[in-house]
Amino acid sequence: MPINSLLYPSNVFVSTVYNVANSLRFNSGSSDYLVRTMDSAPTLATKATISYWFKRTKLDAWGGMGGYSASSGTGNNNFQIGFNDANYGYFWQNSPALYFYTSAVNRDSSAWKNVVISIDTTQGTASNRVKYYENGIRTTSFVTETYPSQNDALNITKNGNLFSVGRFTNTSGTQYYYDGYFAEVALVDGLALAPTDFGEFDEDSGIWKPKDVSGLTFGNNGFYLEFKESGTSANSSGLGADTSGNDHHFTVNNLTAVDQSIDTCTNNFATMNPLDNFYGNGTFAEGNLKVTTPSSGSAFNTGTIGVSSGKWFWEVKYVSDSDSGANYSRIGITGRVATASNDALGNSNSMQYASIDGAKGYNGGSNSYGSAYAPGDIIGVALDLDSGTQTITFYKNGSSQGAIDLALINGGTPTGFWFPAVHYDDGSHSGVFEANFGSPSFAISSGNTDGDGYGNFEYAVPSGYFALNTKNLAEYG
Numbered sequence: 001m002p003i004n005s006l007l008y009p010s011n012v013f014v015s016t017v018y019n020v021a022n023s024l025r026f027n028s029g030s031s032d033y034l035v036r037t038m039d040s041a042p043t044l045a046t047k048a049t050i051s052y053w054f055k056r057t058k059l060d061a062w063g064g065m066g067g068y069s070a071s072s073g074t075g076n077n078n079f080q081i082g083f084n085d086a087n088y089g090y091f092w093q094n095s096p097a098l099y100f101y102t103s104a105v106n107r108d109s110s111a112w113k114n115v116v117i118s119i120d121t122t123q124g125t126a127s128n129r130v131k132y133y134e135n136g137i138r139t140t141s142f143v144t145e146t147y148p149s150q151n152d153a154l155n156i157t158k159n160g161n162l163f164s165v166g167r168f169t170n171t172s173g174t175q176y177y178y179d180g181y182f183a184e185v186a187l188v189d190g191l192a193l194a195p196t197d198f199g200e201f202d203e204d205s206g207i208w209k210p211k212d213v214s215g216l217t218f219g220n221n222g223f224y225l226e227f228k229e230s231g232t233s234a235n236s237s238g239l240g241a242d243t244s245g246n247d248h249h250f251t252v253n254n255l256t257a258v259d260q261s262i263d264t265c266t267n268n269f270a271t272m273n274p275l276d277n278f279y280g281n282g283t284f285a286e287g288n289l290k291v292t293t294p295s296s297g298s299a300f301n302t303g304t305i306g307v308s309s310g311k312w313f314w315e316v317k318y319v320s321d322s323d324s325g326a327n328y329s330r331i332g333i334t335g336r337v338a339t340a341s342n343d344a345l346g347n348s349n350s351m352q353y354a355s356i357d358g359a360k361g362y363n364g365g366s367n368s369y370g371s372a373y374a375p376g377d378i379i380g381v382a383l384d385l386d387s388g389t390q391t392i393t394f395y396k397n398g399s400s401q402g403a404i405d406l407a408l409i410n411g412g413t414p415t416g417f418w419f420p421a422v423h424y425d426d427g428s429h430s431g432v433f434e435a436n437f438g439s440p441s442f443a444i445s446s447g448n449t450d451g452d453g454y455g456n457f458e459y460a461v462p463s464g465y466f467a468l469n470t471k472n473l474a475e476y477g
Helices: 406-411 470-476
Strands: 023-026 033-037 047-056 063-067 079-083 088-093 098-105 113-120 130-134 142-146 162-165 167-169 175-177 180-189 199-201 208-210 223-225 251-253 283-285 290-292 299-302 311-321 329-334 350-354 360-362 365-367 378-384 391-396 399-405 419-424 431-436
Touching (some): 063 175, 063 180, 098 130, 311 419, 329 391, 329 431, 350 406, 350 419
Parallel strands (some): 063 167
Antiparallel strands (some): 033 251, 047 113, 063 079, 088 098, 167 175, 180 223, 283 290, 290 431, 311 378, 350 360, 360 365
């Protein structure tokens, strides 16, 4: 079975009628966020529900969404929703006090997950005033839990409060930005709803999946962000367009059209894997699609989806090299994670295409293959695991360099799972790669899809090959 999640392998196959078209990719390094000011009295100050889907890409860091008083400053009416640097999910407001840290951690950067927080402070029983759900199941174990007093007002829908998606601010004014993807962000003002208003368990797989929420009543300060538009203005054509019917459009900060993604909770695309970062400690950005290797020591990194059958295509842009003219890039596939300092793409159980001389590398050796490539070039990778002769073909800027028989690896027919991989092979300089598995973090000038209409690639996808996403895995993997 193809693996797209180290922690949730069952997240691969989900049948769904309702499809989410878009998510929005946030990058903390460029301070990406959306923001609006609540401009009405809440429908009910004591009841609200927020639901959101996320695919978190930077671990051990604070981030999420939140707000504070637009007029009185960061120390007033604060609230925060998201993750702390210990990877706990949490929900907090400073006054009146409300404070929750889940005991479960969120360390899977390859799978989508849903959180629903349903709040009704009118409840007589304190533990019924805030209900926190993850993938449709109520969380009952918390590191810290402080329930609000009965009939306390909520800051999340308070008139005059800022509400930011992708950023929250503590009471002293320090700002924390989120790394990852958000989809289907919905705030309902005045109702404490159940998770089943936002999702349902798939009848075949039992996996939690989203459903259409457009029929909900969102209340005076509610909103629904589907990220279907790509503009940068606070209107119905913007990335922060509200489709609830309230026209509560968000102002866009540091986000552009390229941050609109087709990697969603109903079709999960591969990214690079920050948990497989043993050798080199690369730095990840742009939804884990951009890898910057360290300036001292080589780096080896792999993708989140491994495949053992099917025909698959992806692209890698070799962005830059700090050693001008040296070109130490290696792009290819591997059948294992890096477990020792001598692991490298081109050693055992892997195949590489090298920039410096265009050679192919396997079993620790270097062999003549194709043209050398340099920063700015885009390398396409076509992996055929279905034919009698399993092959990998590399493309330089759309031009095939020829098929390579995978039987060369380890001297026989390879078996098991193969993962996309990049490697920068120089101990004193740094390289930058951007992977495109169909939802790129860099601008595409042409735009090409696979045969099923998935993906956005710079160069044509070879016939019969498909993007690495869960819908394709379900059909071809």
